[in-house]
Amino acid sequence: MAKKKNTSADDDLGSLFLRKVIDSVPTIIDTVGKVVANAKPVENSKPAVVPSKSEKLSEAPTANHKASVKSPYAIWEGIGCSTKTAMFIEMSLVDGFIDAQERALITKKASEEGVDMQELDFLIAKKLEANELINKNAVKELSNLFREATKMAEKEIKADSNALASAVPQVMSLGKVASTSHPAVAGVMVAGEVVSTIGNFIKEPSKLNEFKAEIIRMIQIPMLPSVIVEFFDYANSQIIQEKQKNEGKGYFEICSEALFGKQLDLVPIWNNKMTQVMTKTVQQFGHDEKVMDSIKPYRITPLKKFMEIKDNNDAVLTFPVPTLAPDFIDLLRYVFKLSQDARFKGGALGDAYYHLCQKMINDGKHLANIFPKVASVIQECRLSPLSELKANIDNRDFLIMFNIPADFNDAKEVLQYSSSKPQLKEVHKRLYKQAEQKFKETPDLFEQLKQFKPKGIFGF
DSSP: OOOOHHHHHHHHHHHHHHHHHHHHHHHHHHHHHHHHHHOOOSOOOOOOOOOHHHHHHHSSSOHEEEEHHHOTTTTHTTTOOOOHHHHHHHHHTTTTOOOHHHHHHHHHHHHHHTTTTHEEEEHHHHHHHHHHHHHHHHHHHHHHHHHHHHHHHTTTOOOOOOHHHHHGGGGGEEEEOOSSSOOOSSSEEEEEEHHHHHHHHHHHHTOOHEEEEEEEHHHHOOOOOHHHHHHHHHHHHHHHHHHHHTTTTOOOHHHHHHHOOOOOOOHHHHHHHHHHHHHHHHHHHOOHHHHHHTGGGGOHHHHHHHHHHSHHHHHTTOOOSSHHHHHHHHHHHHHHHHHHHHHHHHOTTTTHHHHHHHHHHHHHHHHHHOOHHHHHHHHHHHHOHHHHHTTTTTHHHHHHHHOOOOOOHHHHHHHHHTTGGGGGGGHHHHHHHHHHHTTTOOOOHHHHHHOOOOOOOOOO
């Protein structure tokens, strides 16, 4: 008799096995999915064949493949610029500004390559506009970053490195990453040094000033006139706040500093940063009167230095002539006014002002050749030879050294005046002989001077 099967036990074992298989399906699917995702696609099931040398060569990137890779200078090459010229344009645009020398070289190179100048100027203008849009909020972003850090330090909001990183000025970032819900990668990717500084601050929020100091040192202020002025205004306001804070410390704050250490003073940090930015600004915009005028409140100009001189004849005579057009214009106008005032009102430094004015006019000729405004101011502040002669009519040393002016109208005025002054009789004779030699090649002009010919004993 055949044995009866234990169906109940078999059913239990079968059910258990089936449940295990079902439970393992998600794991198997997940594993297979990963393998499939990481596996390289295979076109057919043929055995792999090692390609020959000729086949390897044929697989090398073709000209068409290279053409499909977009050049980083495509925008400039698209209008006919060579790669070398395109590279120079990009290098010139790095600081967000193209000076006259850079533009002249770009124009020369592009013209030689047959580039349409209107297209080139249009693209450069658009690039500069885009750069300004990116960088113009740098100071505002810096202010927001410090405001957020202060709130975290004072525990008004939770200390969060991701939140602080997202407030970092864009000029200090490496660019925005793709938007995502994951907090670890959302926001702005910033440089490693900034990330480290943020991390240290989050660990010790009480070291707020150390954090600010590091950010101030690291940030690069864009060389755009509007941003530069905004930075100086902001930095100056921060210095005023820091000084007021330092002067207004209460008893408990002083005791706290004695116990836990004094906060870093940000005033010298701000001053150093302002000096750095000022140096770069003067180097780049030194001859731009509008820009230099806008930063004048924060700069020690040659005029400000000169105004500190008090009753020092040698200091006036040896004062250096400014090399920047705006500085030269301001100082020349000021010294000329002092010279004129001293002439009519008297004064111990009258001669010193006069000689400095003359030195500036002589040394400023190279600036006058470049900048029409300088030439105009020199003409405006020029002391006419006749004025000099009148002012020194009793100065024997001056009269000995005085010569006929090179300009015909000046010479005519001097001869007319000297001929009317008996005490200048000998001087007049010498000046007339000089005029005769200087203008004899132009008979028409010299004919006009004959009316001032020195008269003899008998009046002719």
